[in-house]
Amino acid sequence: MKWQDRRLLDLFGIEHPIIQAPMAGPTTPRMAIAASKAGALGSLAAAMLTPDLLRAELQTVRQQTDRPINVNFFCHTPPVVDAGREAGWRRRLARYYDELGVPASAADGGAVRTPYGGAMGDLLLEFKAKVASFHFGLPEEGLLKPLRDAGILIMSSATTVEEARWLEARGVDAVIAQGAEAGGHRGMFLTDDIASQPGTMALVPQVVDAVKVPVIAAGGIADGRGVAAALALGAAGVQVGTAFLLTPEAKTSQVHRAALKSKSADVTALTNIFTGRPARGVVNRIMREVGPISSEAPSFPLAAGAATPLRAAAEAKGSGDFTPLWSGQAALLAREMPAAAVVVTLVEQTSAAFKRVQG
Numbered sequence: 001m002k003w004q005d006r007r008l009l010d011l012f013g014i015e016h017p018i019i020q021a022p023m024a025g026p027t028t029p030r031m032a033i034a035a036s037k038a039g040a041l042g043s044l045a046a047a048m049l050t051p052d053l054l055r056a057e058l059q060t061v062r063q064q065t066d067r068p069i070n071v072n073f074f075c076h077t078p079p080v081v082d083a084g085r086e087a088g089w090r091r092r093l094a095r096y097y098d099e100l101g102v103p104a105s106a107a108d109g110g111a112v113r114t115p116y117g118g119a120m121g122d123l124l125l126e127f128k129a130k131v132a133s134f135h136f137g138l139p140e141e142g143l144l145k146p147l148r149d150a151g152i153l154i155m156s157s158a159t160t161v162e163e164a165r166w167l168e169a170r171g172v173d174a175v176i177a178q179g180a181e182a183g184g185h186r187g188m189f190l191t192d193d194i195a196s197q198p199g200t201m202a203l204v205p206q207v208v209d210a211v212k213v214p215v216i217a218a219g220g221i222a223d224g225r226g227v228a229a230a231l232a233l234g235a236a237g238v239q240v241g242t243a244f245l246l247t248p249e250a251k252t253s254q255v256h257r258a259a260l261k262s263k264s265a266d267v268t269a270l271t272n273i274f275t276g277r278p279a280r281g282v283v284n285r286i287m288r289e290v291g292p293i294s295s296e297a298p299s300f301p302l303a304a305g306a307a308t309p310l311r312a313a314a315e316a317k318g319s320g321d322f323t324p325l326w327s328g329q330a331a332l333l334a335r336e337m338p339a340a341a342v343v344v345t346l347v348e349q350t351s352a353a354f355k356r357v358q359g
Contacts, residue, residue: 001351007214008041008237011153011173012130013068015039016347017237018227019216020244020339022072022133023184023326024048024113026256029060031249031339036067038343041131043070051119058127068130070155073116075139079276079299090306092296096286096322097310106309113275113301118143125150133157137189138170157187157218159197164207164215166190176239177207179219183242183328185279186270194270194278194293201233208234222333224349228357231350240346242328247339255320259284265331274307274324276300282331285321286310 001016003009008017020035021027022043032042044061046054054071061069090107097104116139124132124147132147134156144154148171155174158164164175178187179200186194198206200219208215217230218239230238245252245260252260259265259282270278271292277300278293286307297303310322337345 001347005231005236008174008216011214012041014041016343017231018343018346019043019070019237019239020343021184021218021239021241022046022070023241023245024072024074025326026245026250026252028249028251029057031244031247032069033061033064034247034249034339035244035343036061036065036069038340039347040343041068041070043072043133045072046120047072047074047113047135050114051123054120054123058123058129062127070131070133071124071129072133072135073120073139074113074136075116075134076113076136076277076300078115079302081302082298085296085298086302086305089296089298089303092290092294093306093310100310100313102309102313107306113304115139116143121146124152131155133176135185135187137163138167138172141170144171155216158207159186159188159203160191161203161206161210163188163190164211168211168213172213174214174216174236175207175211176216176218177204177235179203179217180270181220181280181329182218183268183280183331184326185275185277188278200230204230204233204235220328220330222328222330224346224351225353226330226333227346227350228353232357240342242331243334243342243346244339245327245331246334246336247342249339253315253320253323255315255318255323256325259320259323259325260327260331260334261336265327266329268327268329268331271324272297272300272303274304276303279324279326280328282325282327284323284325 018040022045024045024047027045036042153173180197214236217235222243269292273291314322
């Protein structure tokens with residue numbers, strides 16, 4: 001397909017204006033490699049990786065492709081531990097610990113989510129990453145300057161027009177307009193009001209009008225019809241996540257895959273009970289009984305400490321009742337196929353969608 005808007009293609013050096021979303025947990029080097037080789041911008045998710053683990057992933061990618069790669073980071077402010085709130089949260093979940101036979105001492109578990117720092121930046125420079133993307137705003141300028149000086153492109157997520165303007169004022173090369181339909185964590189950083197978050201169809205054209213840098217649409221885009229709609233709204237490209245969760249390259253758990261393939265996948269909600277920040281996932285038991293939004297949950301990412309052991313115990317029994325089943329609102333459009341085939345299919349479907357509109 002011949003893309004009329006070449007801004008992202010020329011900026012990133014890719015063939016198709018499609019970004020494989022960096023999803024902390026399910027994303028793997030194999031997925032990024034396959035997406036990049038298919039002409040999209042493959043992404044690695046570094047939010048839950050140590051520098052040593054990120055180095056290993058970057059080495060794997062560079063051994064198999066020299067195509068452009070995006071590496072994504074969280075840039076939240078580490079919270080101060082509130083002992084009283086932590087204790088209250090553990091009491092709130094205590095009955096589930098008893099039910100699953102999990103010792104109370106296991107509540108210190110949970111994946112580490114460390115904000116972007118200098119050690120990660122050194123790796124980006126060493127491996128000459130094409131793009132660095134961020135969630136929850138941007139790191140301080142002192143951490144970004146070495147990347148800019150090395151020619152590494154910077155982008156970040158905006159969930160409102162105000163956030164998009166804030167990002168552009170701080171020199172990003174592209175803005176990811178994340179609509180409310182998107183799966184996983186909201187990228188919101190200038191507001192904590194999830195009730196006022198606009199959907200993709202409303203957000204994208206307003207961001208396009210508000211900023212001069214290319215805008216990437218994200219949220220509820222899982223097939224070519226969604227891609228075509230986003231481009232028609234003025235987006236220079238799209239970021240697709242949920243459609244890659246059923247690929248063989250994804251490190252998606254069996255209970256998560258089962259949920260995405262079930263009829264219940266069309267019922268998602270924003271919840272903070274798994275990590276402390278609002279994130280969209282398929283509604284399950286703990287979301288119904290404890291949340292989906294709980295004022296008792298500790299700040300991000302501390303809530304994960306008590307929630308993760310429940311997930312492990314339940315998954316060992318084949319249950320996803322306590323698993324964060326991250327998903328956007330278009331999960332029913334996802335198909336089981338290789339990551340490269342997802343990219344090819346999106347391109348073919350987009351071409352067909354434009355032809356239908358043109359008559």
